[in-house]
Amino acid sequence: MAEQPIDPTLGPVLARTGDERAVLDSFLDFHRSVVLRKLRGLSDAEAGRRLVPSMTTLAGLIKHLSMVERNWFPTLLAPEPGDVYLTSEEDAVASFALGEEDTVDALVEAYERACARSRAVAARFDLDHVVPHPQLGEVSLRWILIHLIEETARHAGHADILRELVDGETGAV
Template identity: 75%
Template sequence: MVERNVDPTAGLVQVRTGSERAVLESFLDFHRGTVLRKLRGLSETDAARRLVPSATTVAGLVKHLTLVERNWFSALLDPGSVVVLTTEESALASFALADEDTVERLAAAYEAECDRSRTVAARFDLDHVVPQPQLGEVSLRWILVHMIEETARHAGHADILRELTDGSTGAF
């Protein structure tokens, strides 16, 4: 059995050998941790600052990824627990910040949703298939790979925004 570190602040991909699942989950946890490291340490103003023409902010990215986690894991693998986003418009709206969206609240909500995603996904094997409204059917393997891609892409966005804010770069 491979021991896997799910500490979102660990800073390294923790599984380099082991099962396919352990490697996939480790990469996803690495990118989840990167997103949190980009958010933490920012002031409320800097986390919400728009530095690009779109409405993308570091805080907005974390809020969006919290909803993405919920939609791909809980909504699909634990039907009835939440509503799945079905339009591009509603996905874009998930970046919008409210007054109560502080750095700590957003980080805590994201961590809690990631924990919930891990718990829900752990009940199924990688070949488990579920219906998905836009794609027909997807496997848990597909969901994990998609979430690695989605989270890594937004971690890159957060890295650029953080560099523009205070000069810090990289995954750590």
């Protein structure tokens, strides 16, 4: 019988006495799963509906977070030919823009793929591994993980509010 994967919402509880890496990874995966759960059960129209003056939508949040994952892990830690680290405010704003191809299913798949690649890249380095950053000078993997926890949690909060505005659903799970 195949072993069932651990629900990522339980990760921080299970890692409560783990080492630093286990704690950081579990909190990042927790917030990643919360963002994904906010899209479950929504139509493409509901996920793309603008409910605030900015371009922030549930679908746009997932698209943006996919860019964030690619930018901070593969592009910064293990760049491939042609990878360009995005630094401008315009890049960040543009990452929320939706096209016809940006269905809920496609965006979820892209985000899950970006997160899996991020996990694989990060696993190759220890927390003290340092890389150059075009704006900050140098950053460690530890700093990147904490920054991504902050970024993803911030957007999970946005997703909480947007989902409540769409259909009244609340809660992390």
